[in-house]
Each structure stands twice: as structure tokens, then as C-alpha cells.
Amino acid sequence: MIQGKSVINGKEVQSKNKASFFTYNAQTSKQLPQQYDNATLEDIDYSCEVAAQVFADYAATSSATRAALLIQIKKELEQNKVAILEQYQLESGYPDGRAQGEFTRTLGQIQSFADLLNEGSYVKAILDVGIEGAPDxxxxxxxxxxxVVFGASNFPLAFSTAGGDTISALAAGCPVILKGHPYHAGTSELVAHAIQIAIQKSDLPAGIFAHLHGESIGVGQRLVEHSKVKGVGFTGSYKAGKALYDIAQKRKEPIPVFAEMGSVNPIFILPNRLASDESLPVDLANSIQMGTGQFCTNPGLIVVSGQATSSFIDQLASEILKGEPATMVHSNISRNYENQLQNIKNQGVTIHKGSLDANCPALGVISAEEVLKNPNILEEVFGPFSLVIQCATTEELNTIAEVLPGQLTAxxxxxxxxxxxxxxxxxxxxxxxxxxxFKGVPTGVAVSPSMxxxxxxxxxxxxxxxxxxxxSIxxxxxxxxxxxxxxxLLPEALKDENSLQIFRTxxxxxTKSIV
Amino acid sequence: MIQGKSVINGKEVQSKNKASFFTYNAQTSKQLPQQYDNATLEDIDYSCEVAAQVFADYAATSSATRAALLIQIKKELEQNKVAILEQYQLESGYPDGRAQGEFTRTLGQIQSFADLLNEGSYVKAILDVGIEGAPDxxxxxxxxxxxVVFGASNFPLAFSTAGGDTISALAAGCPVILKGHPYHAGTSELVAHAIQIAIQKSDLPAGIFAHLHGESIGVGQRLVEHSKVKGVGFTGSYKAGKALYDIAQKRKEPIPVFAEMGSVNPIFILPNRLASDESLPVDLANSIQMGTGQFCTNPGLIVVSGQATSSFIDQLASEILKGEPATMVHSNISRNYENQLQNIKNQGVTIHKGSLDANCPALGVISAEEVLKNPNILEEVFGPFSLVIQCATTEELNTIAEVLPGQLTAxxxxxxxxxxxxxxxxxxxxxxxxxxxFKGVPTGVAVSPSMxxxxxxxxxxxxxxxxxxxxSIxxxxxxxxxxxxxxxLLPEALKDENSLQIFRTxxxxxTKSIV
Structure with missing residues (x-):
């Protein structure tokens, strides 16, 4: 069923480009048989032009129509679950539990946007009417x-092809051009196919969702540069996210880029808690190793002070040393993890690591004093790793908080x-x-309105x-x-009668009152 | 009372910089006696550092405290109305009616933000609590x-020192560093003084509002570059706004710049309406000349088609030809107006203008065909001018709509x-x-939640x-x-009891219910 072709305007693209790529079995690093064509400049241009052409019609659909599309996408994904998860596990190396969990999460996300659309107040209608001497x-x-949405390497479902960025944009009424992540191109194609079938069954224009394959970074860059593109969603590394952001800002018409680029998600533990909470080492060790450390909210930094510091570090290190090497989604990510570990070791961090094997969990330890001399040590090590900073006083703990860059969580x-x-x-x-x-660990990001x-x-x-x-809509x-x-001529949500029965100001x- | 000094942390800065500047009587273009010191690099740095130091405390104030501050600012402005308006009229050349109107609008804006704060739901509280197996x-x-907020040349009160940008930022809990517009530095200083007195009387940190004088564009540029600044508000030309935007995006940490940069605010008139509505030429001529054409929403483009086109143009031209030259806020703006007129005349636009005098209202006429060959003609001519585009068909009118860049209004x-x-x-x-x-003219921007x-x-x-x-908050x-x-430890708005009685999701x- 996987063809290795990009799909634009509902049709497979027979690319004239000779450049192609493969995905790999994440467990064995062996190349998988399917070949994928890199999208060409022509493909990119066509996908953006088609999206722009159908935009006005898609934008004019009712929230209910778009909710029905999302429910249809959910159905198509469910029907193709076996094939999708098989490819997902091949390409990501994630175990079955994770695969099932991410699949369920993805469907839950889709449902939550369908609910949002059906409720309808998200359009934020504000009316000032019937006021003497003022316009209506x-x-x-x-x-x-x-x-343009980029698939993320670490979440082949929930943050990729039918993930939060795509679904929120389709919910809003924006056509999506999806650039599949090359590490899971097959999974991406299967998911894209489900979306495309759903669009067809919903009698909506095929041009509202294109799926482009591309291993070359140029594909993403050209997409972000395209004049018809009005926004970008990305989850990944700082380097890639910032590069896309810079391209978008240098356009003749700058556009918003929502790049979620990672974070060390510091955990500050105050002295009495550190001394009294015996469950901390085990809980933290589990969170650090969850998904082989490939979560945006992986706790990469633990800042402690007080008398219990040494015994806490000993216990945490012993838990980490018990950890087994686990698969990472790609050998590049695995290699990068080892390089980053070596790099901070060279900067004076003491590393506890059970074996020299790749992907083995590790713990770093360093004093606050050293960190304040060299804040570069705070850079993210992507993988099953955390750095413990020992503070001599609570004041020093405050100082570490002050020098930290922006974070997703703390x-x-x-x-x-x-x-x-x-x-x-x-x-x-x-x-x-x-x-x-104030409790628990930052991994596990609930999908809810308050998140x-x-x-x-x-x-x-x-x-x-x-x-x-x-x-996120x-x-x-x-x-x-x-x-x-x-x-x-008014949109339904703004008419006097409030037939959608939404909250309006x-x-x-x-109020939900009529005018 | 005007000292020509910047004020930072509640104190006048005795600038060591020799560079200074003057403002001018807009009617006569004669230099006014007061000299103003350009802020130095040291002043800029100090103002930003102080703002950052007081930020956490100011951010932690209640909405009610900030509402009281805004009401106090309003009182201080009212008490200094005579002095402020005298300087305003000197520096801007605007007539008494406009001065009174803009003053009233400014106070109305402040009141509307005080009301918003007192109502309190603007914080958009969303709670997901008490759900089995999910975090709170x-x-x-x-x-x-x-x-950082920049004063705007065309609205010395409503879009400047105590204008919408400053007041919305102070309402939000953000300290403001105000860069006064050099064309009305005296007005700006008087208004800033009223704000500073209000802050003092409200027992809030003086560092939440700094007022910097500066004629050199470097002052604004350095402010936007400063690492402690987290956002920028600007109203003015495309050139200046885009330059500030680019600086902000090139920072190590990019920050949002809200630059409102102008627009030609096209008016499309369909054939039957053009033929039947006899009031159009007079209404449009008035809107074009309002405030000597120095409004962001001045109708700079009129797109017409149908049989009545010629007679409409004749009548509109005849109304425009009756217009008298009026004062513009500065000789630079006046000079620019004449240059832009000459420029589009050179590009083939027929110009109707009563006299060769500066600031005289004018009307341009050109065919849609010519515009489509050279869309540069659509660039804004800032002043009492409008360009009429004659379309041969309604299709051509559609095509003009398609080639138009983004606009504030149409x-x-x-x-x-x-x-x-x-x-x-x-x-x-x-x-x-x-x-x-769908009615009236775009000039006159109501200050309301729906705007x-x-x-x-x-x-x-x-x-x-x-x-x-x-x-705008x-x-x-x-x-x-x-x-x-x-x-x-929760902020008041998120506590179970909802003591602020705000709407929360x-x-x-x-609902306004308690948890």
C-alpha cells in the first residue's frame, strides 16, 4: 500500500526527481525495502498553489462540516490501525504499549478538536451593536x-501527519501541506492516505491536504519560503526550528512559525522534600528513561540543595545504572546522544552510565558553581539522560533558576x-x-483545554x-x-439570531442570547 | 514644566550626550524654544534594566490595582489638559476640535482598559480539575x-505616550519604556509626567514607566535590541515598522513586534450604487481630507466600475478641488506628500489638485489596466489624497482586489x-x-471590544x-x-473559590462557578 510517492491534490506525484531515500528498521538499523521520492521544487510549488486555490472554499465551510471531516479521519485511522502501527513500530522501534498509547492519544486529539468545532465558541465572536451614534x-x-506542518521524529503519530498541528489547522479551516518526517516516511504515508480518503468521503476539495516526502532539508526550506504559505507548525530540534523561523522572517511577507524546539525541563527539589521523599529516585529514573528519553518534556535537569543531596544522587545514579539500553528512533539520534554525552563529560560533568552501549541511560553530576562559570553545560542532551546540579545553598538554587533559558516546563x-x-x-x-x-514528572502532556x-x-x-x-487552534x-x-452577508456566528448557539461577547x- | 529630559525610574536623566533636538510649530515650521536631550546608550540600558527588575512585582499586582492606576493616569491627564492640549496644538497643528476629540478618545481608551481589568475575565482562566487519573x-x-512603545507622529495622544499601546501594556502588567515621537516631544513629556505622577500616587514602582526622548533612529533600534525587552508596539510607516521588526527577529531571542504600518484602505463601489448614491462624492472627499489625510485608515484608493464612473470622478474631483491646504504635523511629512504625488504622476496617474501649495488635497485617476501593469502605483500616498481606479468591468474590479496587498480596512x-x-x-x-x-468611510476607528x-x-x-x-491587551x-x-500558591484567578467572580472555562x- 505504501508507494513512496508524494500526494498532491488527491493524486500521486510521479516525481521526475531521481533523488530518493529509504527508512530504516529502528531496532536493527537495516534499510527497509520501500524507496521514497524526494518532492521536487515543482511539487512544492504545486502543493502550495493548490492549497491557496481551495483556501477560500474550505475557509467558508461550517465548523460542523470540519468536525465531520475530523471524525471521518479518526474512522479511517482506526480502520487502518494494524497496518499503521506495524509500520510505526518498524520505523520507530517503539514498543507495543507506546504504539497503542500514541495511537489512542492521536485519536483523542482529533476527537477533542471535533468537540471544539461542534461547540463552536472558539471563533470568539464579539458584537457591539445597537449603540447610538456608533457603527454596527x-x-x-x-x-x-x-x-505547512512538519512531522516530528519522536512522535510519528501524535506530533506528525495526523498530529496536533495538522488537526488544529484543518479544524481552523486552513489547508495543510504536510512534510513527512524522513525517519518514518512509511508511517506518514499511511496516515496521510487515511486523511486523504476521509477528505474524499467528506466531499471536500482534495487540495486541502497534501503529503510531501522529503529527506533533503531543502524541501522544508522551500515550503516555508513559498508566498502562498501563511503559517508553519514544527516540533523538533532548536537548530532546525530556528532555521525555519529565520527563513520565514526573511520572506517579503513574514509569517508565523510555531516551532516547539525542546527544553531541559528542570526539576527543582527543595531540601526538606529531598530528605523526606523516598520515591523520588525511582520516579525520576523512570521519567528520564520514558520513550528512551525522546520526549520534549524529558526531565533533563535536576537542581538540588540541602543535606540529602549526596544520598539522593547515589540512589538516583543506582536506579539509572540499572537501566537497559533501549532503541532510539534513528541511528542519527542515537549517535547524537553519545556525542552530547561525551561533550558535557569533556566540560567537567561526572557521568554515571551502566555500559558503553549506545542508548544506555546516563546521569550527569556537577556543582552549581561550575554551571555558573559555564552555562553552556545546560544545553539539552536529547536522550535518556539527566544532569543533576548540586547547589550549596538555596540562594544558589535561585541563581540557577535565573540563568536558565526559556523552558516548556519546570x-x-x-x-x-x-x-x-x-x-x-x-x-x-x-x-x-x-x-x-508541583507534583509528579513533566513527561505525560495531557491533551486538554488547560494544557x-x-x-x-x-x-x-x-x-x-x-x-x-x-x-492550539x-x-x-x-x-x-x-x-x-x-x-x-454576515457569517453565521455573527448573525443576530445566533443559530449556532455559541457564547458571544x-x-x-x-452570553448565548440573540441580538 | 517641560524640561527636555528623559525620565527613568522616576528621575530626570541629566544626559551626558551633547546631541539634542527641538520640536517645531507645525503651522509656521518655526523651531520651538525647548531643547530635548537624545537618550544615550546608557539611558536605554538603564531604562530596560530597571523595567526588568520591577517586572515580577508589577506582574504580581492584582487587576484591580492596575485598574486603579489607569484611573489615576486618567485623572492626572484631565488635570493637565490645558497645558497638554496647548503643546499638542503647537506641535501638531491640529485644530481645536481634533485636539479635544483625541484627548477625549485617549481618556475613553484608558477607561475601557480599567473596565476590562475590573471585570477580570481577560486572563482567560481554563481549569481541568477533579478528573480521575488526570493531573489538576x-x-x-x-x-x-x-x-517598548513608540509614539506615533499622527496621533500625539491616542497612539502615543498614553495611547492604546502603553495603556494596554500597563493594563496587562508589563512595564513600558516609551520612546517619545520627536515631532511632539513636548506633548509626550507632559503626558509622561502625568503617568509618572499617577504611578507615584498609586505606590507602584517608578520603574514601570520610563520616558525617553530621541530624534536619532538609533535610540529606537537599541531599545528593540535590548535583551530585557520582550515586546514592541509601533504605529507609523512601513519602512520604520519593518526595520524594527527585522531588528527584533535578528535578536538572539526574537520578540514580537506589533507594527501597525499603514494601508491604502480601498473602497470598492459597485456600479448600481455608484450610479444611485449622490452623497458619495461629498462623503468621500470629507473622509480623504480628515486630519489632513493623516489617518491610518484614510481611504487612499477608490475602485469603481460601471456607467457612472466618469460623472462620479468629475464630482469627486470637483469636491477635492474645493479643499483648502491644511497643516500637516511636520514639514517632513508635508514634503514627503508632495514627493509621493510627483512620483505617481510620473508613473502616469492623472492628478487633480486645486493649487500647487503644499498639503493641498488631491485626487489621482488611472485605469485598472495600467495598475495591473504596474502594481507599484498602489503604494500609499500619506496625506489628503486618494487614487481612483477605473475598471472596465466588474471582473477587473475583482482582479484589482486580488493584487492588493494586506490592508487595515476595505x-x-x-x-x-x-x-x-x-x-x-x-x-x-x-x-x-x-x-x-459596508457603509460609511473607514476613518473613525471605534474603541470597542469588537474593533x-x-x-x-x-x-x-x-x-x-x-x-x-x-x-489589544x-x-x-x-x-x-x-x-x-x-x-x-495559585494566582487568585485560578483558585477554587473564584473570588474575582470571573468567567472561567x-x-x-x-462559567463563573466555584470548583
Whole structure:
């Protein structure tokens, strides 16, 4: 069923480009038989032009129509679950539990956007009407235009082809041009096929979803440069995300790029908690190794102070040393992990690692004093690793918080009293993060309206938006105000009768009332 | 009372910089006596460092505290109204009616943000709590950090020192570093003084509002580059706005720049309406000349087709020819107006202008065919001018809509039937604008929750946000999610009891209920 071809406007592209690539069995690093054609400049241009042509029609569909499309996508994915997960496990090396979990999460995400559309208030209708001497003003949110989404290597389903970026953009009314991640091109193609069948069954224009294969970074770059593209969604490394952001800002018309680029997700543990909570070493060791450390919210930094520091480090190191080497999604990522470990070792970090084998969990230890002399040590090591920073005093712990760059999450663990006594730490950390935890571990990102997955630069390129949860639809919407528009020309959400029965701000009151 | 000094952290800066500048009587172009010191690099750095130091404390104030500050600013402005308006009229040349109107508008804006804060739901609290097996998640919006605001030449009050950008940022909880516009440095200083007195009387840190004088563009550039600055508000020319945007994107940490950069605000008039509406020439001529054409929403383009085209142009030209030369805010702007007129005349536009005097209203006429050959003709002529494009057919009118760049506003005037018959035109135009009018003229931007003043690039740098109306506070806010946070450490808006009685999304229901 996998053909290795890009699909644009509902048709397989017979690429004239000779360049092609393969995916690999993540367990064995052996090349898989299917060959994939790199999208050409012509393919890129065609996919963007088609998306722009169908944009107005797709943008004009009702929220209910788009909700029905999402439900259809969900159905098609369910029907193809076996084939998709087989390819997923081949290409990612993730175990069955993870595969099932990510699949379920992906369907749950789709359902949550369908629910959001059916409820309908996400268009943020604001009306100021019937005011003496003032015009009739009605504002709501509309889709921004065609969007390019990049599949993420570490989540072949939930952050890739039918992941949060694609689904939120389709929900908003934006056509999507999906650049599949080359590490899981086969999985991506199968998922894309499910989306394309769903579009066809929903009688919507085929041009609202294109799937492009590409191993060359040029494919992504040319997509972001294309004048018809109005927004970009990306999850991945700082280097790649920032490069796409820079390209987008240098365009004649700059466009928003929502790049979620990773983070060390510091965990601050206050002295009394460190001394009293015996479950910490095991819980943290599990979180560090979850998904072979390939989560955006992997706890890569643990900052501790107080008398229990040494015994905590000993216990945590002993837990980590028990860890078995596990598969990473690609040999490049595995190689990178080993290089980064070597790099921080060279900078003076003590490394605890059970074996020399690739992908083996590891723990680093260093003093706060050394970190303050060389903050480069704080750079993310992507993999099953965490760096423990030993602080001599709580003041030093505050100082570490101050020098940290922006993060997706931070966790502060403390006894009730010591949390109250450290309000300055809480305030400092809050300024650096998108999500602040007081319990548990940062891995495990709930898909809910209250979730915030994003954070101050360099964790993401725009801290005002989340890439997980229903609020992520806001990335693809912009307001338009209608002044003195005849009723019959107004969008449904702005008409007097409020037939959609949505919440609207009517003359400054939030209400479902008619005008 | 005007000292010509920047004020940082509540104290006048005795600048060591020898460079200084003057403002001018806009009517006579004569230099006014007061000398103003350009802010130095040291001043810029100090203002940003102080703003960063007080940020956490100011961000932690209640919405009620900030509402009280805004009301106090309003009081101080009212008490200094005579002095402020005297300087305003000297420096801008605007007549008394405009001065009174802009002053009232400025106070109204401040009141609307105070009301927004007192109501309190703008923090967008979203709670998902008490769900089996899921963490306790509570999200709300917080200020992004210190913000730089640039005064605008054309609105010395409403879009300058105590204008929408400053007031929305202070309302959000962001310290503001205000770069006064050099054309009205005296007005700016008087207004800044009123803000500073209000801050003092409110017992808030003086560092939350700095006022810097600067004629050199370097002052603005260095401010935008400063690492402690987290956002920028600007209203002015494309050239200046885009330059600031580019600087902000090239920083190590890119930051959002909300530059509202102008627009030709096209008015499309459909054939039957053009033939039947006799009031059009007078109404349009008035709108074109309002404020000597120095409004962001000045109708700089009128696109017509149909049999009545010639007689409409004759009548509109005759109204424009009756117009008297009026004062512009600065001789530079006046000179620029004349140069731009000459420039489009050289490109083949027929110019109707009553006299050769500077600032005299003018009308340009050209065929759609010529415009399509040379779309550069569509560039904004800032001043009391409009360009009429004659279309041979309604299709040509559609084509003009398609080639137009992003706009703050567009107006479509048509009889009910012809509006319905031209839905394609409406859809095309909607994609290009932030506000779409069906009656009246685009000048006159109501300050209300439903207003949208912004639009696709190049009208503004971020079409997802407005710079007028209470929604503009969203530019300075970002979400933070608290996971499993103890009640006593939660911000008031997220606590179970909802003591602020705001609307919150609680387990997907919009409600004022307690948890």
C-alpha cells in the first residue's frame, strides 16, 4: 500500500526527481525495502498553489462540516490501525504499549478538536451593536491561509501527519501541506492516505491536504519560503526550528512559525522534600528513561540543595545504572546522544552510565558553581539522560533558576512550608516556563483545554501559543471585523439570531442570547 | 514644566550626550524654544534594566490595582489638559476640535482598559480539575515582560505616550519604556509626567514607566535590541515598522513586534450604487481630507466600475478641488506628500489638485489596466489624497482586489442585490483585511471590544492582533499552566473559590462557578 510517492491534490506525484531515500528498521538499523521520492521544487510549488486555490472554499465551510471531516479521519485511522502501527513500530522501534498509547492519544486529539468545532465558541465572536451614534461592529476569527506542518521524529503519530498541528489547522479551516518526517516516511504515508480518503468521503476539495516526502532539508526550506504559505507548525530540534523561523522572517511577507524546539525541563527539589521523599529516585529514573528519553518534556535537569543531596544522587545514579539500553528512533539520534554525552563529560560533568552501549541511560553530576562559570553545560542532551546540579545553598538554587533559558516546563518539589518560603524561586521559574508543576514528572502532556505546551524562547518561537490542547487552534486564526454588514452577508456566528448557539461577547456581556 | 529630559525610574536623566533636538510649530515650521536631550546608550540600558527588575512585582499586582492606576493616569491627564492640549496644538497643528476629540478618545481608551481589568475575565482562566487519573491543570494569561512603545507622529495622544499601546501594556502588567515621537516631544513629556505622577500616587514602582526622548533612529533600534525587552508596539510607516521588526527577529531571542504600518484602505463601489448614491462624492472627499489625510485608515484608493464612473470622478474631483491646504504635523511629512504625488504622476496617474501649495488635497485617476501593469502605483500616498481606479468591468474590479496587498480596512459599497451577486469579491477582499465595511468611510476607528485595527502584512506585522480596542491587551500576555499547584500558591484567578467572580472555562464549560 505504501508507494513512496508524494500526494498532491488527491493524486500521486510521479516525481521526475531521481533523488530518493529509504527508512530504516529502528531496532536493527537495516534499510527497509520501500524507496521514497524526494518532492521536487515543482511539487512544492504545486502543493502550495493548490492549497491557496481551495483556501477560500474550505475557509467558508461550517465548523460542523470540519468536525465531520475530523471524525471521518479518526474512522479511517482506526480502520487502518494494524497496518499503521506495524509500520510505526518498524520505523520507530517503539514498543507495543507506546504504539497503542500514541495511537489512542492521536485519536483523542482529533476527537477533542471535533468537540471544539461542534461547540463552536472558539471563533470568539464579539458584537457591539445597537449603540447610538456608533457603527454596527461584529468580529470573529477566521483561518489565516495554507499552513505547512512538519512531522516530528519522536512522535510519528501524535506530533506528525495526523498530529496536533495538522488537526488544529484543518479544524481552523486552513489547508495543510504536510512534510513527512524522513525517519518514518512509511508511517506518514499511511496516515496521510487515511486523511486523504476521509477528505474524499467528506466531499471536500482534495487540495486541502497534501503529503510531501522529503529527506533533503531543502524541501522544508522551500515550503516555508513559498508566498502562498501563511503559517508553519514544527516540533523538533532548536537548530532546525530556528532555521525555519529565520527563513520565514526573511520572506517579503513574514509569517508565523510555531516551532516547539525542546527544553531541559528542570526539576527543582527543595531540601526538606529531598530528605523526606523516598520515591523520588525511582520516579525520576523512570521519567528520564520514558520513550528512551525522546520526549520534549524529558526531565533533563535536576537542581538540588540541602543535606540529602549526596544520598539522593547515589540512589538516583543506582536506579539509572540499572537501566537497559533501549532503541532510539534513528541511528542519527542515537549517535547524537553519545556525542552530547561525551561533550558535557569533556566540560567537567561526572557521568554515571551502566555500559558503553549506545542508548544506555546516563546521569550527569556537577556543582552549581561550575554551571555558573559555564552555562553552556545546560544545553539539552536529547536522550535518556539527566544532569543533576548540586547547589550549596538555596540562594544558589535561585541563581540557577535565573540563568536558565526559556523552558516548556519546570517542576518545583517542596514541602508545603518550604514552597511558601521560596516564593521568589516560584516567581523566577514562572517567568521561564509555559507549564509549572508541583507534583509528579513533566513527561505525560495531557491533551486538554488547560494544557500549555510551549514556553519562552528558545523552548518555542512564540510563547503566546500552545501546540498541545484545543487552544492550539488559535495559532491558525486571525480576527476580521465586519462594520455595518447586512445580516444576510454576515457569517453565521455573527448573525443576530445566533443559530449556532455559541457564547458571544454582546455589548460587553458574555452570553448565548440573540441580538 | 517641560524640561527636555528623559525620565527613568522616576528621575530626570541629566544626559551626558551633547546631541539634542527641538520640536517645531507645525503651522509656521518655526523651531520651538525647548531643547530635548537624545537618550544615550546608557539611558536605554538603564531604562530596560530597571523595567526588568520591577517586572515580577508589577506582574504580581492584582487587576484591580492596575485598574486603579489607569484611573489615576486618567485623572492626572484631565488635570493637565490645558497645558497638554496647548503643546499638542503647537506641535501638531491640529485644530481645536481634533485636539479635544483625541484627548477625549485617549481618556475613553484608558477607561475601557480599567473596565476590562475590573471585570477580570481577560486572563482567560481554563481549569481541568477533579478528573480521575488526570493531573489538576489550571491555565491563565500573564504579562510577557517589559515592552517598548513608540509614539506615533499622527496621533500625539491616542497612539502615543498614553495611547492604546502603553495603556494596554500597563493594563496587562508589563512595564513600558516609551520612546517619545520627536515631532511632539513636548506633548509626550507632559503626558509622561502625568503617568509618572499617577504611578507615584498609586505606590507602584517608578520603574514601570520610563520616558525617553530621541530624534536619532538609533535610540529606537537599541531599545528593540535590548535583551530585557520582550515586546514592541509601533504605529507609523512601513519602512520604520519593518526595520524594527527585522531588528527584533535578528535578536538572539526574537520578540514580537506589533507594527501597525499603514494601508491604502480601498473602497470598492459597485456600479448600481455608484450610479444611485449622490452623497458619495461629498462623503468621500470629507473622509480623504480628515486630519489632513493623516489617518491610518484614510481611504487612499477608490475602485469603481460601471456607467457612472466618469460623472462620479468629475464630482469627486470637483469636491477635492474645493479643499483648502491644511497643516500637516511636520514639514517632513508635508514634503514627503508632495514627493509621493510627483512620483505617481510620473508613473502616469492623472492628478487633480486645486493649487500647487503644499498639503493641498488631491485626487489621482488611472485605469485598472495600467495598475495591473504596474502594481507599484498602489503604494500609499500619506496625506489628503486618494487614487481612483477605473475598471472596465466588474471582473477587473475583482482582479484589482486580488493584487492588493494586506490592508487595515476595505469598504465595499453596493446595492443589496449587487452585494449578493458579488460574493467572490467579498471573499477575496475579506482575505486581505482586518476590518470590512459596508457603509460609511473607514476613518473613525471605534474603541470597542469588537474593533479590529490590524490586518495582513504589510498593513501590520501580526494580523492575529489588534492595536485598537480592549482585545489589544492580548498582545502582551502569554499563558502559563499550573499543574497540581497547592491552592495557597495559585494566582487568585485560578483558585477554587473564584473570588474575582470571573468567567472561567471549568471542565470545558464557560462559567463563573466555584470548583
Amino acid at each position: 461592529l461584529r468580529k470573529m476569527h477566521f483561518p489565516i491561509g495554507p499552513v 517542576t518545583i518539589l517542596g514541602e508545603p512550608n518550604e514552597l511558601k518560603e521560596n516564593k521568589q524561586l516560584l516567581a523566577t521559574v514562572q517567568q521561564k516556563v509555559g507549564r509549572l508543576l 500549555n505546551h510551549g514556553g519562552p524562547f528558545p523552548a518555542s518561537t512564540d510563547s503566546r501559543f500552545t501546540s498541545v490542547g484545543t487552544s 488559535e495559532r491558525w486564526l486571525r480576527p476580521v471585523c465586519f462594520q455595518d454588514c447586512p445580516q444576510d 454582546l455589548n460587553k456581556q458574555l | 491543570l489550571r491555565k491563565m494569561h500573564f504579562p510577557i515582560g517589559p515592552v 469598504t465595499i459599497l453596493g446595492e443589496p442585490n449587487e452585494l449578493k451577486e458579488n460574493k467572490q469579491l467579498l471573499a477575496t477582499v475579506q482575505q486581505k483585511v482586518g476590518r470590512l465595511l 479590529n485595527h490590524g490586518g495582513p502584512f504589510p498593513a501590520s506585522t501580526d494580523s492575529r492582533f489588534t492595536s485598537v480596542g480592549t482585545s 492580548e498582545r502582551w500576555l502569554r499563558p502559563v499552566c499550573f499543574q497540581d499547584c497547592p491552592q495557597d 471549568l471542565n470545558k464549560q464557560l
